[in-house]
Amino acid sequence: MKGIDAPELDMEYGMESKDELVRLIGGKRVSILVYGPDKYGRSLGDIYCDGVFIQEQMLKGGFAWHYKMCDKRPEFAKWQREAKKARRGLWSLDKPQKPWIWRRDNPRIDNKKGNADDIQVEPQNQVNESSVGLPLLIMKDMEDLGRKWKGSLENFVSENMKLHDQVQELKRDKKEAEERAKKAEKEMGNAMADNMKLNGQLQESERNKKEAEDRILQLDFFSGSVAAVNMDLHNKIEVLENEHKKAEDQAKEVESEMEGVVAENRTLKDQLQVVEVQAMKLKYFSEKVAGVNIVLYRKLEGSEEKNKMAEEQAKETEKEMKTILDDNVKLSGKIQKLSKINKEITTFANNSKRKLQSVLAVNMDLDKKGMERATLPDKGLEIVGVENMKGKLQGTSHKKSEQTVETPSATPTKDFGVKKPTVWRMKTAATTSSAPPPKGHYE
Secondary structure, three states: OOOEEOOOOOOOOHHHHHHHHHHHHOOOOOEEEEEEEOOOOOEEEEEEEOOEEHHHHHHHOOOOEEOOOOOOOHHHHHHHHHHHHHOOHHHHOOOOOOHHHHHHHOOOOOOOOOOHHHOOOOOHHHHHHHHOOOOHHHHHHHHHHHHHHHHHHHHHHHHHHHHHHHHHHHHHHHHHHHHHHHHHHHHHHHHHHHHHHHHHHHHHHHHHHHHHHHHHHHHHHHHHHHHHHHHHHHHHHHHHHHHHHHHHHHHHHHHHHHOOOHHHHHHHHHHHHHHHHHHHHHHHHHHHHHHHHHHHHHHHHHOHHHHHHHHHHHHHHHHHHHHHHHHHHHHHHHHHHHHHHHHHHHHHHHHHHHHHHHHHHHHHHHHHHHHHOOOOOHHHHHHHHHHHHHHHHHHHHHHHHOOOOOOOOOOOOOOOOOOOOOOOOEOOOOOOOOOOOOOOOEO
8 A cells, every 4th residue: 555554463553453454445345546566566556445545544543654755645644643643543552663663673584475464665775674685586486476466466456447437437427316316306396386386376266266156156146036026026017007007098088088079179189198208208118127127037037046046045145135125115115106196197087087078068058058049140159159168178278287197117017018009089170069070080
């Protein structure tokens, strides 16, 4: 081993040094970095075993000396100083002896073992002194043995160098693999973080979806409740519509009776036109509301199954139902107002009928008086009759013009948009007599 010299077996701490060397490399594969043979033909090198520098371990443990004459590497001197300072190994002895001094003072003649203890790097003068007294035969055998050992050692060193290169390559591969593993681990950590973020976003999306579904169910239930209320209002409006139709029939009867009175017919015709305009407005509004009700009715047919499911959530919507009930109370009030208006229309029609009857009676009375007063000029009689009739008709017209028709605010039925039959009236000239009116044309 280049740069160190271990104690001989017969020296103090020689066996301990040998045991430590056996512990480090015994039965193991070693790698030797060869520097070449010395001047005595012996190969020198650095020995590695399992990545451990053997010279370093021997010096740090105090199992060898730093041989400065052969190797002046500063780390060798440093390792020896550390062991000496810590009194490890042979440095625990009071006066440790240098191996090359011991060999000089105790030359060995028996060299039959040829073990590694004989392969030491020694100063030139020491080697010469130890070999001067050897017989020539022994020197020749030693040279042959040295050459054989040298060839074997060179082969061994060559194999160890190859193994050393393989080990170094494996170390490089291992280092690269570790770097790739660290890089992959880092990428995996980033991927895990991204997955955690995506998982959080997915959970938030699911929560939003669930909330949207709950809102849809609530809206469906509210729509079903409103549809039920609209159906109830629809039934009530049908009843009111029937009453209104009866009132219209009565108005038509009154209108047919009014055709017999020409002067009154003109006045009533203007009033009826106003009523018809209001009725047309009412009809248009009713048709519009009927269209809305048809749409709601269709939605109601499609949401019957949803209403069944919504019954289980009735407790949660008590507040909404209270609000709807308040609205129903308001609608009921409006319906009552509409009923009152219809009653007023009916009363108005009855009053008109009675007034027409009284007008007819007056006309008949006037006809009788006219026949009795046949001697009077026709012109004077006509003026008197017209003046009397104008006075009565003006009074009647003034009272009737004060009657108003309120447009109902309730929702009509879905079939309210059916067109009503046209009423044909006979157009006659104005007269104050009770004679039958002349034939005219229908409009």
